[in-house]
Structures are given as C-alpha cells and as structure tokens.
Amino acid sequence: MMSEEFHRILSDYKKIKHEHVDGKLKYYKDRVDSKRFCAQGAGVVILFLGLVIPIVTNLKFTFFASAPWLTKELIVSAMSLVIAFITGINTLFQWQSTWKEYSSSIVQIDKLIGLWELEVAHARRLSDSEINTSKYLQKVTENLINSVENTVSTEMKTFFHAGGKKELGG
Numbered sequence: 508m509m510s511e512e513f514h515r516i517l518s519d520y521k522k523i524k525h526e527h528v529d530g531k532l533k534y535y536k537d538r539v540d541s542k543r544f545c546a547q548g549a550g551v552v553i554l555f556l557g558l559v560i561p562i563v564t565n566l567k568f569t570f571f572a573s574a575p576w577l578t579k580e581l582i583v584s585a586m587s588l589v590i591a592f593i594t595g596i597n598t599l600f601q602w603q604s605t606w607k608e609y610s611s612s613i614v615q616i617d618k619l620i621g622l623w624e625l626e627v628a629h630a631r632r633l634s635d636s637e638i639n640t641s642k643y644l645q646k647v648t649e650n651l652i653n654s655v656e657n658t659v660s661t662e663m664k665t666f667f668h669a670g671g672k673k674e675l676g677g
Contacts, residue, residue, distance in 0.1 A: 513631055516641050520648045524623065527652045531659055532616045539609040546602035549593050556586045601666065608662045615658045623651040 560583055568579050597603070626647040630640055 513640060516644060517627060517631075520627075520644045523648055524620075524651060528616065528620065528655050531655055532613065532620070535609045535613045535616070539606060539613060542602050542606035542609055545600070546597070546606050549597040549602060552593055553590055553597075556590050560586055605666065608665055612658055612662045616655055619651055619654045619658070623647055 563579060563583055563586065566579065568577070627644065630638065630643050630647070633640070633643075
C-alpha cells in the first residue's frame, strides 16, 4: 500500500482514537496529582497533629496570659477536631484509593495506546494483498476503545464499590 493511502486511512482512526481514548487518558492525568496531594497532605496533617497533641498536653500555658480563654484543653480539643474532620473528609473523598486507581488507569491506558501503536506499525509494513488495511486498523482501534472502556469501567466500579462519590467527566 502506498504511504499516502495508508496515512489517509490511519488519520481517520487517529481521530477516532483521539475522540474515544485520549480524552479519558487526559481526564486521569489532569486529576491524579490533586488526588495524590490531598491524600499525602491529609496524612501529613493527621500524623503531625497526632504527634503534637501529647506535647501540647504537657506544656505550661503561661505565654497566653493575654488570652486566658485559650486553654490547653481548648487547643487539644481543636486539634482533635481537625484530625477527625480531615480523617472524615479523606474517607469521604477517598483520595488515597482514587489516586491509586487513577495512576493504575493511566498506566493501563498508556499500555493500550502503545499496543495500538505497535499494531499500526505492523499494518504499515504489510502489503494490501496481505490484509485489508482499513479493516485491520478498524479492528485494532475497536479493540483499543473496548479495552479503554473496560479500564474506565473497572476504575469506576472499584470507586463506587468503596462507597465514594465520583466526579464524572472525560
């Protein structure tokens, strides 16, 4: 098959890939870092406050003479409330598991795109008498789209199975 003809046929399948696959990959890549930041940030704050509470309980509060209402008990209670709040928010939004699932989906979709590109390279090397190039590219593109949809579906099932709230998109 002539190179021009192959590129013309391939451009149609690249558009389909762009519409049905690239957007899903972008969805995960655009959100994975914020999930990681929230998961790690929540963990750090909880750990820090949990470690500081015993220290605060043993402090003498003479340096707050201008604010006698600011007692050690109030500060420890406030720190405990912050820990409980962040733990609850972290559980509600499932940042840790969402970060893991998004990262896994990115790796899986990248792999599927790589396999699709290998099939495209293979099709480029075959003569038209060996295969019908358009049908071959259609088949490998369908396989790519179906595999990506399975990846997205699995990620969503995992998320919903855990009882979380899923932001829909891409």
